[in-house]
Amino acid sequence: MSTLRVTAERLTVLDHPNADALELAQVGLYRAVVAKGAYRTGEYALYIPEQAVLPAALVEELGLTGRLAGSGANRVKAVRLRGELSQGIVCLPRAVAGTDLAEAAAQGRDFAEQLGITKWQPPIPTAMNGEVESAPELLPWVDIENLQRFPDIFEPGEQVVLTEKLHGSCCLLTYHADTGQVQVSSKGIGAQHLALKADDRNLYWRAVRAHGVPAVAERLARQLGAERVGVFGEVFGAGVQDLTYGSSGRTELPGYAVFDVSALIDGQLRWLSAAELLGGQLPLVPELWRGPFDPAVVLDRAEGRETVSGRSLHLREGVVIRPLVERHSTVLGGRAIAKVVSGAYLTRKGGTEYE
Structure with a gap:
């Protein structure tokens, strides 16, 4: 497993080939499905990677109740949405309102602790x-x-x-x-x-x-x-x-x-x-x-x-x-x-x- 970091990232927004109401926000070589018009290329947002476990309040705030993986429906997992692979979550939680995300990205700031996000640990048989x-x-x-x-x-x-x-x-x-x-x-x-x-x-x-x-x-x-x-x-x-x-x-x-x-x-x-x-x-x-x-x-x-x-x-x-x-x-x-x-x-x- 890789390390867990929740970071601010500069987005590249691409068309979703199979959905008029959706777009793809690219972070590095990852792509996450987002609502159309939510972000523009060059803007910054937080990227929450796969295997992140979110607190209940954040799940509710992001409108993801019942849509995540795990027994608690709180773990980020890759999914296909209208045929496109979506890895991770691109979002702007209220907790980062007023934060200079471009500066946070340049500093490599990790928001995981602030947001109460932890790394999923698999069970040991x-x-x-x-x-x-x-x-x-x-x-x-x-x-x-x-x-x-x-x-x-x-x-x-x-x-x-x-x-x-x-x-x-x-x-x-x-x-x-x-x-x-x-x-x-x-x-x-x-x-x-x-x-x-x-x-x-x-x-x-x-x-x-x-x-x-x-x-x-x-x-x-x-x-x-x-x-x-x-x-x-x-x-x-x-x-x-x-x-x-x-x-x-x-x-x-x-x-x-x-x-x-x-x-x-x-x-x-x-x-x-x-x-x-x-x-x-x-x-x-x-x-x-x-x-x-x-x-x-x-x-x-x-x-x-x-x-x-x-x-x-x-x-x-x-x-x-x-x-x-x-x-x-x-x-x-x-x-x-x-x-x-x-x-x-x-x-x-x-x-x-x-x-």
Whole structure:
């Protein structure tokens, strides 16, 4: 999941091709359906992203009672309105009346706390939970921001690689070279500097043991001269999420694919290519394309059918974009990496969103 920020944004207003009373307000590469005439190109408004949970008073003020997602009908989710994908909410709540939104946009001001908006946290199924222990030196995964919100992360023509984003659950493994200790965690639990105690009933431990990930991490630490190695993979299949990639979940070998590797070398954390380091040793997420960065190409490749099973069994969740040469992003203030999620995935019925 990406971080939650409610920000002031300069709008580009476009015609809605299928509705005379509606328009499309574009923020970055996102588009939100708005009432015709509500905004003009160049004006500023607040943008509330997907996965935001709104307080009841704000839901009522915006005229969205009964129209949002979740058991409380208060969570922002992508929808199709008259055939057009609408992601997020563009609005001008009373709470920001008199605020210079152009200045707020320039400052990058976050209005979430002022408006009482919080980030939705998915539930944790029993098989993904377990007894935990402190893990202050666990190598954590990072929140990947959406390219549609931050379209300037990559330079036009910069060489990038697109890998398929899998709909599973993020599994973190850290190998400590000095002690040989292996720590396993999920994204959400790992973010709290906690690891899951070894347990064969736990999904993540079953996956890393079944695929021999600790032994590969140990070899990698020796090869790199690393103090710690992090192997980041997606666990998937029946019983994990609603998209299964043909993995039944009835075998002892859970679906598993590595998407990233990090290593602490001479006190410096480095992000490394999983494909270059682990090819033939562990299953990897599929590479879909590489070449010069073009937003249109990325958005196109985010759609379509999954390639993990080799049988195109269901829709594709999306893509992850990385530069061929790992680098820092001044736009993000951290690692240059982004995602794009397919419209079909966002608007499917009966989907699950466990971390």
